[in-house]
Amino acid sequence: MSARTRMAWLAAITIVVLGAAVIYALWSYNQYQLRAQSASGVALSTDETWHTGPRIIFRNTAPGSGYGHVAMVPLEEPAGPRTVTEAVCDRVYAAAGTQMCLRTNAGIVTTFQAVRYDSQWREQQDYPLPGNPSRVRVSSDGQLFATTVFVTGHAYAPASFSTATVITKTAGGDHGNLEDFTLLVDGAPIAPVDRNVWGVTFTQDQNTFYATAASGQKTWLVRGDLAQRTLTSLRENAECPSLSPDGTKIAFKKNLKPGPTPFWNLAVLELDSNTETLLAQPRSIDDQAEWLNDSTLLYGLPREGAVGDEDVWSVGIESGAVPELLIEHAWSPSVLR
Amino acid sequence: MYLSFSDRKGGKAAQAWPSSTPFKISPVIISLGIVSMFTDISSESVAAVLPLYITGVLGLSMVAYGFLDGIHQGISAIVRIGAGWTADRGDRHKAIAVLGYGLSTFARVWLLFATGFGAITAVIGLDRIGKGIRTAPRDAMITEAAQPEHLARSFGVHRMLDTVGATIGPLLAFIVLLLIPNGYHTVFVVSLACGVLGLAVLGLLVPGRRQRVLEKQAAIADTASQAVSRAPFAWRELNNPQMRRLLLLAGILGLVTIGDGFIYLVLQSKASFAATWFPLLYVGTNLAYLVLAVPLGRLADRWGRLRVFIAGHGALLAAYLCAVLPATGAAFTIGALLLLGVFYAATDGVLAALAGQFSPEASKASGIAAAQTVVAASRFFASVGFGTLWFMLGREHAMVVAAVALAAALVAAVILVRRLLPGAKSGDSALDAV
Numbered sequence: 001m002s003a004r005t006r007m008a009w010l011a012a013i014t015i016v017v018l019g020a021a022v023i024y025a026l027w028s029y030n031q032y033q034l035r036a037q038s039a040s041g042v043a044l045s046t047d048e049t050w051h052t053g054p055r056i057i058f059r060n061t062a063p064g065s066g067y068g069h070v071a072m073v074p075l076e077e078p079a080g081p082r083t084v085t086e087a088v089c090d091r092v093y094a095a096a097g098t099q100m101c102l103r104t105n106a107g108i109v110t111t112f113q114a115v116r117y118d119s120q121w122r123e124q125q126d127y128p129l130p131g132n133p134s135r136v137r138v139s140s141d142g143q144l145f146a147t148t149v150f151v152t153g154h155a156y157a158p159a160s161f162s163t164a165t166v167i168t169k170t171a172g173g174d175h176g177n178l179e180d181f182t183l184l185v186d187g188a189p190i191a192p193v194d195r196n197v198w199g200v201t202f203t204q205d206q207n208t209f210y211a212t213a214a215s216g217q218k219t220w221l222v223r224g225d226l227a228q229r230t231l232t233s234l235r236e237n238a239e240c241p242s243l244s245p246d247g248t249k250i251a252f253k254k255n256l257k258p259g260p261t262p263f264w265n266l267a268v269l270e271l272d273s274n275t276e277t278l279l280a281q282p283r284s285i286d287d288q289a290e291w292l293n294d295s296t297l298l299y300g301l302p303r304e305g306a307v308g309d310e311d312v313w314s315v316g317i318e319s320g321a322v323p324e325l326l327i328e329h330a331w332s333p334s335v336l337r
Numbered sequence: 338m339y340l341s342f343s344d345r346k347g348g349k350a351a352q353a354w355p356s357s358t359p360f361k362i363s364p365v366i367i368s369l370g371i372v373s374m375f376t377d378i379s380s381e382s383v384a385a386v387l388p389l390y391i392t393g394v395l396g397l398s399m400v401a402y403g404f405l406d407g408i409h410q411g412i413s414a415i416v417r418i419g420a421g422w423t424a425d426r427g428d429r430h431k432a433i434a435v436l437g438y439g440l441s442t443f444a445r446v447w448l449l450f451a452t453g454f455g456a457i458t459a460v461i462g463l464d465r466i467g468k469g470i471r472t473a474p475r476d477a478m479i480t481e482a483a484q485p486e487h488l489a490r491s492f493g494v495h496r497m498l499d500t501v502g503a504t505i506g507p508l509l510a511f512i513v514l515l516l517i518p519n520g521y522h523t524v525f526v527v528s529l530a531c532g533v534l535g536l537a538v539l540g541l542l543v544p545g546r547r548q549r550v551l552e553k554q555a556a557i558a559d560t561a562s563q564a565v566s567r568a569p570f571a572w573r574e575l576n577n578p579q580m581r582r583l584l585l586l587a588g589i590l591g592l593v594t595i596g597d598g599f600i601y602l603v604l605q606s607k608a609s610f611a612a613t614w615f616p617l618l619y620v621g622t623n624l625a626y627l628v629l630a631v632p633l634g635r636l637a638d639r640w641g642r643l644r645v646f647i648a649g650h651g652a653l654l655a656a657y658l659c660a661v662l663p664a665t666g667a668a669f670t671i672g673a674l675l676l677l678g679v680f681y682a683a684t685d686g687v688l689a690a691l692a693g694q695f696s697p698e699a700s701k702a703s704g705i706a707a708a709q710t711v712v713a714a715s716r717f718f719a720s721v722g723f724g725t726l727w728f729m730l731g732r733e734h735a736m737v738v739a740a741v742a743l744a745a746a747l748v749a750a751v752i753l754v755r756r757l758l759p760g761a762k763s764g765d766s767a768l769d770a771v
Contacts, residue, residue, distance in 0.1 A: 001541075006541045006542065007541075009537075009541055010537055010538065010541045010542065013533070013534070013537040013541075014534060014537070017530045017533050017534055017537075018530060018534075020526075020530065021526055021527050021529075021530035024523060024526045025513070025517070025520075025523045025526070025527065028517055028520055028522065028523045029516060029517050029520070029523075032517045032518070032519065032520065067519075068518075090392075090393055104389065104393065106511065106514045106515050106518060107511060107515055108508060108511050108512065108515070109511070109617045110389070110511050110514070130605060131388070132388050132389055132392045132393065133392070133393075134392060150388055150392060151602075191725075191728040191729060192728070194724065195728070261453075261454055261455035261458070262454075302395060307394055307395070307452065307521075307522075308393075308394045308519050
């Protein structure tokens with residue numbers, strides 16, 4: 001090939017490749033505009049009578065307008081029409097008038113923040129987050145909230161994945177990153193290099209919480225103490241705990257397939273008897289479960305065949321219970337009783 | 338003054354610096370720089386949005402990601418050596434580089450269809466392997482195309498273009514997501530397009546073996562005394578005193594080079610400024626890197642490559658100090674970022690230039706791969722060790738220990754270079770010789 005022919009080929013390839021990319025971008029921009037302006041894919045409610053009553057709030061993932069917004073349904077009619085709010089969140093959780101929202105602000109500089117709303121979805125305060133939103137929980141009295149984010153690497157920092165989990169006081173101040181707490185495994189303090197903590201669940205008292213601690217391939221269910229600044233291991237292979245409303249059981253996700261591609265199912269631990277029940281099912285569940293009531297769990301699952309859309313499922317806590325689809329096009333459920 | 342391979346054998350310095358040859362960048366290096374620029378736009382745009390995509394869109398957590406990344410780094414180091422060796426063995430630098438870039442581009446196609454965590458990590462792994470394969474043969478081609486007395490400056494030109502790509506990539510990705518909030522697939526398509534463009538420039542504009550041999554034959558047609566065929570590849574050729582010293586030096590300094598992720602975390606814990614702008618911190622480092630890559634390469638050619646390589650680690654020490662000083666404020670954050678950029682500009686391309694310079698022609702890719710692997714491996718150990726210190730002593734004290742260790746290593750590096758280089762006794766500073 002002569003130099004001329006080479007340049008001609010290069011020009012042709014450039015035009016074809018860039019042209020195809022631009023056409024695809026324009027097409028997807030149009031698709032996005034069409035979807036954003038089209039009516040929501042689910043029935044919406046304008047009835048406000050139940051908005052202060054028992055309800056489930058969640059992230060609405062129905063295509064169309066209102067995608068990504070916080071929505072809610074009455075507790076007794078979860079599959080019914082939903083009310084969509086103006087708040088846009090990746091994860092959402094609420095208790096006692098403290099409504100927490102973890103948000104990604106897309107931009108030339110993509111930033112992340114936790115936003116605290118009051119019960120009327122009026123913005124109260126925002127807190128910068130150092131990475132991608134993953135989990136959020138609010139204590140039952142609304143005084144504390146815990147956020148977990150993924151702090152991710154960049155071009156020059158290899159293998160730098162880690163989580164940052166912080167417990168913050170609604171009134172101001174925080175307890176710092178839980179990684180700085182003393183980690184006690186089987187009674188002895190350990191300080192592995194790669195330790196991470198995530199997925200907090202609060203108890204009724206102001207001091208105790210549960211969470212996941214991890215190092216290497218191991219994970220532990222830990223009980224945390226805010227005053228002592230300690231994390232004490234209770235059980236191996238248990239992630240993202242969630243304490244039942246009556247405080248007697250902890251639901252968590254258990255990895256059944258150790259290795260590079262984990263497979264999680266939910267399990268429930270009776271705290272008094274220390275007995276574990278595995279809720280086996282064919283799909284892997286990667287979520288922090290939420291209690292619908294003292295005998296039923298809620299969790300989100302990606303919708304099959306759709307990218308960026310999820311459903312909320314419910315399952316009883318007895319072995320062999322069959323999951324049911326509870327709320328379509330929904331993610332990050334939070335039950336307000 | 339440039340100490341060429343034949344100079345070393347002859348045991349005498351050929352000419353005084355500064356070199357009289359005017360600098361002229363080879364079109365091959367520009368082409369390779371453009372290839373790297375497109376490839377970096379391609380990989381960095383995806384890398385910037387992948388965590389968001391995995392957590393926000395696929396609804397997966399990333400717990401296993403860090404462990405896998407460590408494994409991929411290891412695989413990357415092994416294939417790097419293997420690819421360098423294969424490229425040298427058959428004199429097939431371009432073919433191996435095409436394979437490396439091709440694998441990464443293929444990974445982009447796969448990404449369009451991957452939805453599970455396993456598939457995503459396999460795609461990332463493939464991309465890393467591609468990167469491991471292509472780096473050493475590409476740097477060997479740069480060494481071959483560059484004027485020996487302007488080798489570091491030539492690498493500077495390449496690294497500048499490379500870093501332009503690494504800076505544009507994330508910005509481009511976030512602009513796409515700003516216009517199309519769920520436009521991850523658009524980012525992947527744009528990334529694929531840039532990957533294909535890079536591959537096309539490599540395939541069409543960078544001369545392969547046959548073309549180079551023909552050109553060489555034409556160039557030396559009148560000086561018939563020189564043989565066209567190259568010396569065969571041999572590992573023992575790499576086992577020369579200069580190369581051993583370079584690997585030792587790079588290893589010592591690598592062992593006290595903690596990942597800059599740690600520095601960002603320290604900065605972030607100190608100043609709310611850094612916390613708010615955390616995702617943008619690396620752009621500051623990249624900007625300093627791309628602006629300084631050529632001037633520092635030029636300085637390395639004139640003042641001494643080992644000197645600049647060591648001085649670059651001095652900039653790293655200054656960055657540690659910026660991070661560790663109790664004073665807070667934007668000035669220290671920005672200072673640390675710029676110093677990190679200086680560090681990369683003074684060490685990355687210069688290391689490849691040094692390794693290329695100390696390797697005989699038939700084993701350049703292996704020599705460069707060896708140096709880069711030593712650096713990658715020693716920095717990996719440094720990060721693990723520093724992580725331990727971090728939890729044992731707390732971040733401030735760990736940072737102080739790291740700074741002291743780096744200062745000690747710098748002293749050792751200067752002594753090592755002064756004592757071992759030939760010519761140190763002849764009055765001239767040994768550092769001038771390289």
